[in-house]
Amino acid sequence: MRTFSVKRSGRLALGLAATLVMLSPLASAELVIIVHPGGPDSITKQQVRDIYLNRSSQMPDGQRAVAFELPSGNSMRDAFNERITERPDAWLTSFWSRQVLTGKGQPPTEMSSASGMKSVVSSTLGSIGYLDSTLVDDSVKVALTPEP
């Protein structure tokens, strides 16, 4: 009896949460990982992380990865660093200057705006980037929606 009521209230809470998520304007501005329309259908968080931290240079479909990022201060970049790289901006700048100056690799190319990000990802083979889900259209493919 007790378990039943717990289950019921759990469901109720879930339903409530779902309604809230649907209603909240913030929830719709979700971070999504986008790739070239001809790119892989899905990618794991670990694969994205490996590409953005210079541990891998390949997309899951074998294509040479070309990564793009948004400028610092952008809320999607903050969300990306929080959920994917799990590294603060200062760490990343220092990390990439070491990689560049020791010839180990080049940082993701920074695009100045979300629209620039979308158009470059849609037009570059092997591309990977991230965007606010509300701005996504058919020109790019969403390969991952990382959970907060």
Add this chain to the structure above:
Amino acid sequence: MKYSLCLFRKSTPAIFSVTLLSSLLSLPAHGQDNQQRLNQMEERLNALQKQVTESNLEKTRFNGFFSTGYTRATNDAGYDEATEDSDLQTLSLFGLQGTFSLGRNTDAVLQLVSRGNENWDTELEWGYLRHQFHTGTEVRAGKMRLPLFMESETLEIGYGQVWARPPEAVYDPVPVRSYLGADLAHTFNFDSSSLETRAFAGHLDDDADSLGQTIGVELRNLTGLTANWTNYLWTFRGVYARADASIGSVGGPVNLGQNEKAEFMGLGLSYDDGAWLLMSELTRVEVNGLFQNTDSAYITFGRRIKEVTPYITASWIESKDNFKRDGTPLAVLDTRRQAYSLGMRWDLVASVAMKFDWTHARGFGNTTGGLIGNQLGGSFNSTDVYTVRLDAAF
């Protein structure tokens, strides 16, 4: 490549007008044709995009680094070249690095460095050709950094390090930086870790300062091996190198040995999770003849709190062959020293960091502590060095 781009550009308007014309003239009847043409156009566009992407990957790149800093010590012991006189030259340097792609996997790397304490004379620090095979193997030839330490490759790039300076106990006993030769590296990639092994061989001929004199250092038949394993959180490193060393000159002011067997051994460990930072290296230098055999170590702890990274370092060095110099004037080379640093790195804006450091050195025992002030007749038991440093990378 350029040619084909031009060709495409020139022909684009023609293609467009033809497509437009045909679609205007025969829309319903040739719908399928148009679709085909559209597909062809799309294919051509994709090919063009691919070329553009590739040309982006192959361009020439310039990067650089810059440091300047203020140093002052409480006395003239000379730890890290710091004295009671304020100094701006020692930490000041400017580096420019160019990477020129010669092909998809071959490049030439050039690093020029001008240092404040060398009258800003520009020196070719690196100049090598590199080829990377698809198998994870890399071969290089030319002038390269001697890979003795964990931070060898970023030795002069202050922005890439947390410290105001690499710990002197470990980074100072080998008075040279770059050699002329070749190396072969292979990286083994595992599930979530990688192992890089590197074999190198070459020759080194450079100047160094010893006992207030500029002396020649020559390493002949230099060979070595490094292994570096990392799971991107923990890193373990091992290095062994050997050479026939000539330090100073016969009949010159300082002669510490000619064609003596020299060996270097080192172990390194680091941890970096983005917030906590740990680094430690243990090194041994063994040279036949009068040049000091030393054991050294340091350990650094740091913690990143947003833009600020406070750190502490403890380091130690001791010469193990004092008996060889007993009773001779060269006994001033005997070394024993501990140093403790408390410092902070502050990331001001992207690519610019400021550092504050206080280092206290002591525990010289019966030795000069390896400090030039004591070697030249002073009697300092300890010293404190204060540093403020500004680093940038671009």
